[in-house]
Amino acid sequence: MSISPYFNTYHDYDMDFELLSWNINEEIIEFKTLFKEALLSKKKDLSEQDTTENALNPITTIRDFSKKYRKKKFLVAEFADFINEGKEKSKDLSKKLEKWASITKKFEKEKDTLKLIVLLKKFAESGETLLLKINADQKEEEKQFIEPITELSRIAKEIALDVPKEETDRNKIILGIRFLRSEATKISNYLNIETRKLLIELARDGFIFYNDKTQIAVIQDRLYDYFSANKAEFMSANYFSQNRFMKLQGRDARHPLILIKMFAREYDTDEFYASSFASYIRKPSHLVRQLLMRLAFEGFLNYNSVTQEVKIKQRLYDYIEKSRGRLDYDVISIKSETESTLNNAFLNLENMDLVISGVDSVNLSTARDLVIYPETSKLLLKEGGNFDFDGRIRVGTGIGSFEYYGNNFSFKYDSFKIDMDNIDYMKVRLNYMRRKNNELIKGDIESLIEKITGDLLIDNPNNKSGVDTSFTKSYPVFNSRTPSYVYYDDEKIYDGVYDKDKFYFEINPFQIDSLMGINNPGKLKLSGNFSSGNIFPDFEDTLTIQIHEEGIKEHKKNIYSFGFKRPAPEDGFPAYEDKGRFYSEVSLSNKGLQGKGTLEYLTSTSTSDEFTFFPDSVNGRADSFYVKKQKTPIEYPMVKTDTVEIHWEPHNDRLFSTKRENQKPFIMYEGLAVLNNTILVEP
Numbered sequence: 001m002s003i004s005p006y007f008n009t010y011h012d013y014d015m016d017f018e019l020l021s022w023n024i025n026e027e028i029i030e031f032k033t034l035f036k037e038a039l040l041s042k043k044k045d046l047s048e049q050d051t052t053e054n055a056l057n058p059i060t061t062i063r064d065f066s067k068k069y070r071k072k073k074f075l076v077a078e079f080a081d082f083i084n085e086g087k088e089k090s091k092d093l094s095k096k097l098e099k100w101a102s103i104t105k106k107f108e109k110e111k112d113t114l115k116l117i118v119l120l121k122k123f124a125e126s127g128e129t130l131l132l133k134i135n136a137d138q139k140e141e142e143k144q145f146i147e148p149i150t151e152l153s154r155i156a157k158e159i160a161l162d163v164p165k166e167e168t169d170r171n172k173i174i175l176g177i178r179f180l181r182s183e184a185t186k187i188s189n190y191l192n193i194e195t196r197k198l199l200i201e202l203a204r205d206g207f208i209f210y211n212d213k214t215q216i217a218v219i220q221d222r223l224y225d226y227f228s229a230n231k232a233e234f235m236s237a238n239y240f241s242q243n244r245f246m247k248l249q250g251r252d253a254r255h256p257l258i259l260i261k262m263f264a265r266e267y268d269t270d271e272f273y274a275s276s277f278a279s280y281i282r283k284p285s286h287l288v289r290q291l292l293m294r295l296a297f298e299g300f301l302n303y304n305s306v307t308q309e310v311k312i313k314q315r316l317y318d319y320i321e322k323s324r325g326r327l328d329y330d331v332i333s334i335k336s337e338t339e340s341t342l343n344n345a346f347l348n349l350e351n352m353d354l355v356i357s358g359v360d361s362v363n364l365s366t367a368r369d370l371v372i373y374p375e376t377s378k379l380l381l382k383e384g385g386n387f388d389f390d391g392r393i394r395v396g397t398g399i400g401s402f403e404y405y406g407n408n409f410s411f412k413y414d415s416f417k418i419d420m421d422n423i424d425y426m427k428v429r430l431n432y433m434r435r436k437n438n439e440l441i442k443g444d445i446e447s448l449i450e451k452i453t454g455d456l457l458i459d460n461p462n463n464k465s466g467v468d469t470s471f472t473k474s475y476p477v478f479n480s481r482t483p484s485y486v487y488y489d490d491e492k493i494y495d496g497v498y499d500k501d502k503f504y505f506e507i508n509p510f511q512i513d514s515l516m517g518i519n520n521p522g523k524l525k526l527s528g529n530f531s532s533g534n535i536f537p538d539f540e541d542t543l544t545i546q547i548h549e550e551g552i553k554e555h556k557k558n559i560y561s562f563g564f565k566r567p568a569p570e571d572g573f574p575a576y577e578d579k580g581r582f583y584s585e586v587s588l589s590n591k592g593l594q595g596k597g598t599l600e601y602l603t604s605t606s607t608s609d610e611f612t613f614f615p616d617s618v619n620g621r622a623d624s625f626y627v628k629k630q631k632t633p634i635e636y637p638m639v640k641t642d643t644v645e646i647h648w649e650p651h652n653d654r655l656f657s658t659k660r661e662n663q664k665p666f667i668m669y670e671g672l673a674v675l676n677n678t679i680l681v682e683p
Helices: 037-041 058-069 076-084 090-100 102-106 242-249 256-267 274-281 285-297 314-323
Strands: 020-023 028-031 073-075 116-119 130-134 143-146 158-162 172-178 197-201 208-211 216-219 230-236 271-273 301-304 309-312 333-338 345-348 353-356 362-365 370-374 379-381 387-395 400-412 417-433 440-444 449-457 477-480 484-487 503-507 526-532 539-550 557-567 573-575 580-589 592-601 604-613 618-627 639-649 654-659 666-668 673-675 678-681
Touching (some): 242 256, 242 314, 256 271, 256 314, 271 274, 400 449, 440 557, 503 539, 539 580, 592 618, 592 639, 604 639
Antiparallel strands (some): 020 028, 028 073, 130 143, 158 345, 172 197, 208 216, 271 309, 301 309, 379 387, 387 400, 400 417, 417 440, 417 449, 449 477, 449 484, 484 503, 503 526, 526 539, 539 557, 573 580, 580 592, 604 618, 618 639, 639 666, 666 673
């Protein structure tokens, strides 16, 4: 028997409908009206009539009652009054109704047992609704409707979407359930509390699972294609793909959606029969029925394969407008692939949150080249298309990209942005051609921007597709809300000598727009304050991208990092709490804190193009070294030379100057003496 996407009920008879549904606790009956009277009249043997005198035919009796009072749902007492003018007690009638209502066969009546009441509506592939009811504690929220585009609600606490592995079960979806209660009562072959599994048997054409709160649909035909692993695709309600649109057309000369729109406009109706449409497009009826079934499956219309009735959905008109660029859309499609023993997703029916597993990446904007990579391959899909995740966000792949790593990221669908309250670090990658000599600038900026909070505006909320280029702001845009930091404690930088607690650059809150268009290192500027751990006093500056070479000859490569170059004040920088003084230029990069200029200590003066300042010392290759003659309070002879190695330990109050091999010796005492070793300058 072909069952549409609703919970199947037990059948006493060989028929593809149930007569009625009966809630035992509330003594409410609901009469199913989808069967035809002609069919019923031919199947009198289907009812279990009493053998007593004046026995009633339940089919005709319920039909008469429904017609007279125009009711499909009523109390047992009301029905008792109707058939016996109140003479037969409701209690006695309940026993009779229990025989009639095949649904009651599903329950083993026990005290406090969770009771699932399937209230009556067979809708096959049509748009009829199915009312699910759970007789539990939350009476005011017991009812929900299920349609071919389906919303599941509080029938249980949590549902796990799973895919059967056997090919013979390809038309079934298994839902694992964690119930509000733990009774081990078997409700039916389809619902078993003990095993916590619920089987939904689909019509041969399948359906789309749709969660109205999260605005996400599960396209289940994708599930049918895989048997070795669990695969599913969760798509935004506003999703559109030009490739999918063209795939619907196939080899046909005209697109089927456009043909249906033309037909509806010409006859001024959204409801019609398949035969009428077949005549309109002059195609065989069986081919048109197949087409309509496929379009119903895709959610463009409701189609009743029994009556051949068709009802167009707004989605069809919207899809056509999206294909023409007249209506905005998004490209959010969440693909899940899990191991054969794991579920694709869990739906929490208390708050409708959907936990999706097996997610490698999600493309949020093709136009803005923005992709997220969940850290544990999990997303928490929430109301309105919002979702939470931990992991990585990448913006751009062409001339440059930005990557954000962290947790507690929250994507907001309506505002089309990502709130990032805990970014561990941000990484920048360069990939562009330098204009002067066509040199390829490619590589990661090795400095990381850490401890950031902010938000990432993907695109204008009314331009999620990115098609409209009229918006003035250059998206994507990143806004940091609090100070962030660049540290230089990496082991690659002199074995991590720069302690991050003392040596760092604090960046002021900043904004970077056009994240896809960083085509010049000089465009990225981040102002803030530099703390060197008392090597120099703290000062304000601006971080830019610094480039230096590492390696030798053909193995040389460019190294990129955040840093700065700045001139020293006219009177120099006091160094190491006034132990010395440095003049000229100071620079910061992943080569460390360096200086180009003159270093003064006591009466010595060293000049170099590359001093390196460490927390406890300074090293450099001096082009000139000079000690000024002094007699008091401490006597120093005059010393001078070229090309020496300088090592200054300011906290130990000593400076070593060592002659380099094959270089000139130290000239001392106005040329009266020379030295070929090391000179120590100290108080």
